[in-house]
Amino acid sequence: MIGDLLFDTGKIEWGEVHLGGNYENSVKVHNPTRKDISMKIFTRLSELHMAKFGRDSIGCINKEIVLPALTCDSLRFIFMPRDTSLIGNYSKGIFLEIDGEVYMKPIEMQADVLESFDSLTSKELLSTPMIDIEKDTFSFGxxxxxxxxxxxxxxxxxxxxxxxxxxxxxxxxCTAVMMGDRIVENHDSVILKIIFKPMGRSGRQYKTIKLYCNDPHRPMIKLIIHGDIED
Known part of the structure; x- marks a missing residue:
C-alpha cells in the first residue's frame, strides 16, 4: 500500500532482457476509497515508459493521472534498454506522488540486461569472440x-x-573483483581476481559473480565461490 492506494506488487521483475528490445509489464492498482485519487509517477529514466493507465497512453509519466473511487486499473510499463551502460543488473525505483504527497517507498524495477546480437549475420556469427573459463565453481576451503x-x-x-x-x-x-585489461584479443588470456573477506560472516558461504561480455553464445556467465568460515 502506498498512500490510500493498493498495489498488487511493489516490484516488477523483467528477468533477462536484451539491449534494443521492448518489454512490457504491469502493476495493478486499486482505489478502495470513496473519493477520486490523483497520482503522479516520477522518473527521469529514459529507458522506461508508461504504456497505459485508464484512457491514457504513452507519455503519462510525470503527469497527473486520476484513479476514480472504488475502481481498479493497471499501470503498464514498457522497458526499452538501449545504452550499453545498462548492461548488467538493472535495479531502479519509481516514486509516486499521491494526492500531493510524495512517498519514498518506490515501485522497484529489476532486470538482467544483456547485449543483443540479433543484427549479426550468420557469417558474422562464425567470427565472434568466444569466452572460455576453466571452470565456473571455485572452493576456498x-x-x-x-x-x-x-x-x-x-x-x-x-x-x-x-x-x-x-x-x-x-x-x-564481502566479494570484490580485480581485472586488468577488459579487452582480450583472440587466443589471449587475462586473469580475473576474486577477493573474498568474511566481514563477520561465519559458516558455509556461497557467493555469485556475474560476468557480462560480447560473446553471442555466452553473454553472461555466473561464477560461484564457496567455502566455510570458522568462528
Missing amino acids: TISLNEKVTIPVRITNKGKRNLIIRKVETDCT
Whole structure:
C-alpha cells in the first residue's frame, strides 16, 4: 500500500532482457476509497515508459493521472534498454506522488540486461569472440574470520575477434573483483581476481559473480565461490 492506494506488487521483475528490445509489464492498482485519487509517477529514466493507465497512453509519466473511487486499473510499463551502460543488473525505483504527497517507498524495477546480437549475420556469427573459463565453481576451503582469500580465474578468448568484458558484478560487499585489461584479443588470456573477506560472516558461504561480455553464445556467465568460515 502506498498512500490510500493498493498495489498488487511493489516490484516488477523483467528477468533477462536484451539491449534494443521492448518489454512490457504491469502493476495493478486499486482505489478502495470513496473519493477520486490523483497520482503522479516520477522518473527521469529514459529507458522506461508508461504504456497505459485508464484512457491514457504513452507519455503519462510525470503527469497527473486520476484513479476514480472504488475502481481498479493497471499501470503498464514498457522497458526499452538501449545504452550499453545498462548492461548488467538493472535495479531502479519509481516514486509516486499521491494526492500531493510524495512517498519514498518506490515501485522497484529489476532486470538482467544483456547485449543483443540479433543484427549479426550468420557469417558474422562464425567470427565472434568466444569466452572460455576453466571452470565456473571455485572452493576456498575453510578459513578463519580474519582471513582474506584471492581466487585467480583465467579467462581466454578462443574466438576470432576481441572479447570485451562489459561488466563484472558481485552479489555481496564481502566479494570484490580485480581485472586488468577488459579487452582480450583472440587466443589471449587475462586473469580475473576474486577477493573474498568474511566481514563477520561465519559458516558455509556461497557467493555469485556475474560476468557480462560480447560473446553471442555466452553473454553472461555466473561464477560461484564457496567455502566455510570458522568462528
